[in-house]
Amino acid sequence: MSFPDFTFSLLHQDGAARRGALTTPHGVVQTPAFMPVGTRGAVKAVTHRDLEDLGAEIILGNTYHLYLKPGDDLIARAGGLHAFIGWTRPILTDSGGYQIFSLAERRRITDEGAEFRSHLDGSRHLLTPERAADIQAQLGSDIAMVLDECIATPADRESARVAMERSVRWAARARRRFLELRDEPGSVPSVRATNPGQAQFGIIQGATHHGLRTESVQATREIDFEGYAIGGLSVGEPPEVMYDVVAHTAAQLPDRQARYLMGSGMPDDLIECVARGIDLFDCVLPTRNARNGQLLTRAGPMAIRNARYAEDPLPPDPECGCVTCRRFSRAYLRHLYMVGEMTAATLMTLHNLYFYLDTMWRIREAIMFSTFETLRLEFRRTFSRRPQH
Numbered sequence: 001m002s003f004p005d006f007t008f009s010l011l012h013q014d015g016a017a018r019r020g021a022l023t024t025p026h027g028v029v030q031t032p033a034f035m036p037v038g039t040r041g042a043v044k045a046v047t048h049r050d051l052e053d054l055g056a057e058i059i060l061g062n063t064y065h066l067y068l069k070p071g072d073d074l075i076a077r078a079g080g081l082h083a084f085i086g087w088t089r090p091i092l093t094d095s096g097g098y099q100i101f102s103l104a105e106r107r108r109i110t111d112e113g114a115e116f117r118s119h120l121d122g123s124r125h126l127l128t129p130e131r132a133a134d135i136q137a138q139l140g141s142d143i144a145m146v147l148d149e150c151i152a153t154p155a156d157r158e159s160a161r162v163a164m165e166r167s168v169r170w171a172a173r174a175r176r177r178f179l180e181l182r183d184e185p186g187s188v189p190s191v192r193a194t195n196p197g198q199a200q201f202g203i204i205q206g207a208t209h210h211g212l213r214t215e216s217v218q219a220t221r222e223i224d225f226e227g228y229a230i231g232g233l234s235v236g237e238p239p240e241v242m243y244d245v246v247a248h249t250a251a252q253l254p255d256r257q258a259r260y261l262m263g264s265g266m267p268d269d270l271i272e273c274v275a276r277g278i279d280l281f282d283c284v285l286p287t288r289n290a291r292n293g294q295l296l297t298r299a300g301p302m303a304i305r306n307a308r309y310a311e312d313p314l315p316p317d318p319e320c321g322c323v324t325c326r327r328f329s330r331a332y333l334r335h336l337y338m339v340g341e342m343t344a345a346t347l348m349t350l351h352n353l354y355f356y357l358d359t360m361w362r363i364r365e366a367i368m369f370s371t372f373e374t375l376r377l378e379f380r381r382t383f384s385r386r387p388q389h
């Protein structure tokens, strides 16, 4: 289903690759799109103005972090996350589930929800599907995600089934709450919804088991969301296994709704998953790796601390048009990184995000001109995951 503030238009298709436009209450996102991760209301090491200059049309906020600090009540009183952080373009928030599984302490999952202790101060919390919907309503993101159960991989079929079925039950509860908040404003007195046009995406689970993925798609589609995400991938499985699951799952999702692959990935993952019908991506890789001194280039990853760059006058990637590559040498970036200057993180983040967003721009162009396969083959020929020398 769709409602006036939120639509997805499919503009062109080249094989399974889709060129689309996602209209949200805070503007249009051209897809396929990459969402930089703004964990706690900021994309680490860069400003919103940098993101706008880079052409980022949507960012992701982490519900778990924002809920713990400064708290969704405070953000709602400020008018919602857009107003609080001063970002006027679209925002997607996750449900908090993934961070509970990866960060929180002493978590316990029951049918009711996820009980956990904060990694910050040990305080005790219970995140239910309803509560995750409430928090995101207060944050007022343009796209909210349902709470799902993430499991460690490789997962045997039985534990993957239990988690998938629980995720479906949670999705139904999250949807009920979302519709209640949207259609009967004020019906939950403790919740101040700050974005009446918010959309909600369901999440397909089932680990690497195709049969479970199919069941999850059927049950989640039946609940009926504005869009669908594929969760539980990029958690250590080989790329080919992930690509197979993505192809299998995406093919069963509705054509006229957006498809979001959560938490992926390497630059080649983006191209390979666009080739299998994905429209939206997010990943901490370009920003996190930049802070750890790893630049991602058309040829592959580059570790700037390598002594061979100490007097290298070339830009990180001679073919790149970003502000860092247009102005600075590998030798200078290495120096900044080695002495611990904050600017090192900023300049390398600017390059990595430019590389990701420029890759998405080239993907969108190629789909429009039906030359996506050429781009994909060129990328396969030139990009290697092995560190460059």
Ligand SMILES: [Zn+2]
Binding pocket: 316, 317, 320, 321, 322, 323, 324, 325, 326, 351, 352, 354
């Ligand atoms: Zn660059």
